[in-house]
Amino acid sequence: MNIHAIANYLNELGDKGETGFNFDCYPIDGEVEVLQVNVIDREEIPVFISVTDNQILCISYLWDENEVNPDKRTEMFETMLELNIPMPLSAFAKVDNKYVVYGALSLNSSMNEIEQEIAVLSDNCLEVIDEMVAYLK
Amino acid sequence: MGILSKILTAFRGGATEIGESIVDANSTRIFEQEIRDAKKHLTNAKRELTDVMSKEMQASREVDRLKRSIEEHEGYATQALEKGNEALALEVAEKIATLDQELTEQQSALDSFSAHVARLKELVKKTERQLSDYQRQLSMVKTTESVQKATATISDSFATSNSKLMNAKESLERIKAKQQQFDDKLKAAETLENENSDKSLQAKLAEAGIGEKTSDANAVLERLKARKG
Numbered sequence: 143m144n145i146h147a148i149a150n151y152l153n154e155l156g157d158k159g160e161t162g163f164n165f166d167c168y169p170i171d172g173e174v175e176v177l178q179v180n181v182i183d184r185e186e187i188p189v190f191i192s193v194t195d196n197q198i199l200c201i202s203y204l205w206d207e208n209e210v211n212p213d214k215r216t217e218m219f220e221t222m223l224e225l226n227i228p229m230p231l232s233a234f235a236k237v238d239n240k241y242v243v244y245g246a247l248s249l250n251s252s253m254n255e256i257e258q259e260i261a262v263l264s265d266n267c268l269e270v271i272d273e274m275v276a277y278l279k
Numbered sequence: 280m281g282i283l284s285k286i287l288t289a290f291r292g293g294a295t296e297i298g299e300s301i302v303d304a305n306s307t308r309i310f311e312q313e314i315r316d317a318k319k320h321l322t323n324a325k326r327e328l329t330d331v332m333s334k335e336m337q338a339s340r341e342v343d344r345l346k347r348s349i350e351e352h353e354g355y356a357t358q359a360l361e362k363g364n365e366a367l368a369l370e371v372a373e374k375i376a377t378l379d380q381e382l383t384e385q386q387s388a389l390d391s392f393s394a395h396v397a398r399l400k401e402l403v404k405k406t407e408r409q410l411s412d413y414q415r416q417l418s419m420v421k422t423t424e425s426v427q428k429a430t431a432t433i434s435d436s437f438a439t440s441n442s443k444l445m446n447a448k449e450s451l452e453r454i455k456a457k458q459q460q461f462d463d464k465l466k467a468a469e470t471l472e473n474e475n476s477d478k479s480l481q482a483k484l485a486e487a488g489i490g491e492k493t494s495d496a497n498a499v500l501e502r503l504k505a506r507k508g
Contacts, residue, residue: 170432170436186450194422195418195421197422199422201426201429209448237427237430275447278448
């Protein structure tokens with residue numbers, strides 16, 4: 143499994159997908175190859191995919207540490223922990239100073255499962271921001 | 280120090296700067312070497328285990344054979360005594376004594392092989408546990424590195440393309456606005472669709488002479504006549 147195979151699949155998916163979404167994929171060059179997946183009409187919150195030795199990681203950035211209202215920070219953490227299990231297929235995490243939701247998939251996952259993961263991750267992201275916007279400045 | 284605390288220390292120590300890796304390539308290589316060594320130990324231990332287990336089985340068969348032989352000879356000795364042949368009985372008893380001696384030796388060899396097998400099985404289990412732990416730790420280090428590098432790649436890409444990841448509120452508002460626009464369009468299209476289908480229905484009804492009739496000149500004339508009369 144590599145990001146180019148995923149990109150080709152998603153780009154050619156068109157209306158044949160099972161999630162009702164259309165995707166635009168752009169590989170980003172760097173030390174680690176990353177695939178930027180834009181969900182059409184949700185381009186503001188892309189999903190980034192990288193493939194490591196043992197898993198496929200799908201990450202979406204929620205907000206920066208400096209967007210968080212310092213008085214609400216603890217409350218935000220508690221909400222994240224409480225939502226972590228109910229939130230389907232995704233979990234909260236922090237990378238550098240950015241809060242993210244992510245999903246990890248086995249390297250043996252089917253393309254269909256990857257499409258599902260991206261769709262759910264994107265839905266989760268919007269819901270999380272909508273729900274937790276009160277903790278932001 | 281556990282791998283988790285190493286990773287956290289690296290995070291908090293500011294090793295998260297772009298380009299600076301959490302665990303330097305050298306220690307990752309050392310770690311990979313340790314995994315290879317552990318695998319080699321495991322293979323050796325398993326080979327030795329097979330060898331000792333086959334020796335254990337041989338010894339066990341020999342112990343059984345000696346026990347059967349002793350029993351057999353005890354029977355002969357008893358029979359010789361019953362027949363009053365003391366000399367023969369003594370000869371058999373000497374044979375039994377030799378067999379007893381052999382049995383003691385074989386039994387002690389068997390015990391030692393069994394103990395060795397138990398030790399090796401424990402060692403194999405321990406090495407397997409250690410190996411999977413090393414692999415788990417290495418995978419954690421590699422994943423952490425990979426995610427950090429991926430983040431750096433993403434940040435670089437956004438910086439060079441002169442765009443930026445918008446803040447969460449803005450993003451949500453824009454996506455919602457787009458969604459609203461889409462919903463509005465859909466609703467407008469639906470309304471239009473309904474109107475069109477209303478119109479075509481009206482037309483069909485009129486054609487069939489049902490519903491509100493369009494007035495014609497004759498009908499007007501009739502009405503005026505009626506009013507006059």
